[in-house]
Amino acid sequence: xxxxxxxxxxxxxxxxxxxxxxxxxxxxxxxxxxxxxxxxxxxxxxxxxxxxxxxxxxxxxxxxxxxxxxxxxxxxxxxxxxxxxxxxxxxxxxxxxxxxxxxxxxxxxxxxxxxxxxxxxxxxxxxxxxxxxxxxxxxxxxxxxxxxxxxxxxxxxxxxxxxxxxx
Numbered sequence: 801x802x803x804x805x806x807x808x809x810x811x812x813x814x815x816x817x818x819x820x821x822x823x824x825x826x827x828x829x830x831x832x833x834x835x836x837x838x839x840x841x842x843x844x845x846x847x848x849x850x851x852x853x854x855x856x857x858x859x860x861x862x863x864x865x866x867x868x869x870x871x872x873x874x875x876x877x878x879x880x881x882x883x884x885x886x887x888x889x890x891x892x893x894x895x896x897x898x899x900x901x902x903x904x905x906x907x908x909x910x911x912x913x914x915x916x917x918x919x920x921x922x923x924x925x926x927x928x929x930x931x932x933x934x935x936x937x938x939x940x941x942x943x944x945x946x947x948x949x950x951x952x953x954x955x956x957x958x959x960x961x962x963x964x965x966x967x
Contacts, residue, residue: 827856843873861891877911
């Protein structure tokens with residue numbers, strides 16, 4: 801009421817109208833709620849909202865990447881990997897690219913470890929060895945893949961090889 805005309809008032813009114821329009825958009829609200837839930841570490845809550853946002857706009861790399869984070873928080877590594885790959889493909893120059901690359905690597909690694917563990921438990925030693933070897937190529941700094949290779953060697957009764965891996 802103090803400043804009722806001028807360029808700043810016109811710009812402020814236009815911004816206010818744009819924000820009101822966004823708040824009326826269910827997809828915008830779903831994305832905002834999903835992003836907030838991911839930031840709070842509530843992946844289960846975020847998935848539904850982010851799926852709505854992605855359905856409304858498949859080219860929204862921020863929503864696609866956040867959906868990957870939500871899946872990761874839930875422990876659904878296969879879906880997380882797929883979403884991070886999509887987000888990177890949609891917008892390879894995104895400001896979020898570094899975060900997505902890092903989360904993609906971590907989720908890919910732990911997915912391979914999980915697959916290796918499952919194959920080992922099922923007695924599929926060659927398949928388990930393949931998963932652990934792939935995981936080792938993804939992250940050479942973590943020991944779980946090497947330990948998995950040791951477990952495969954031990955299951956094959958190859959004590960010397962198992963010992964090398966364990967060391």
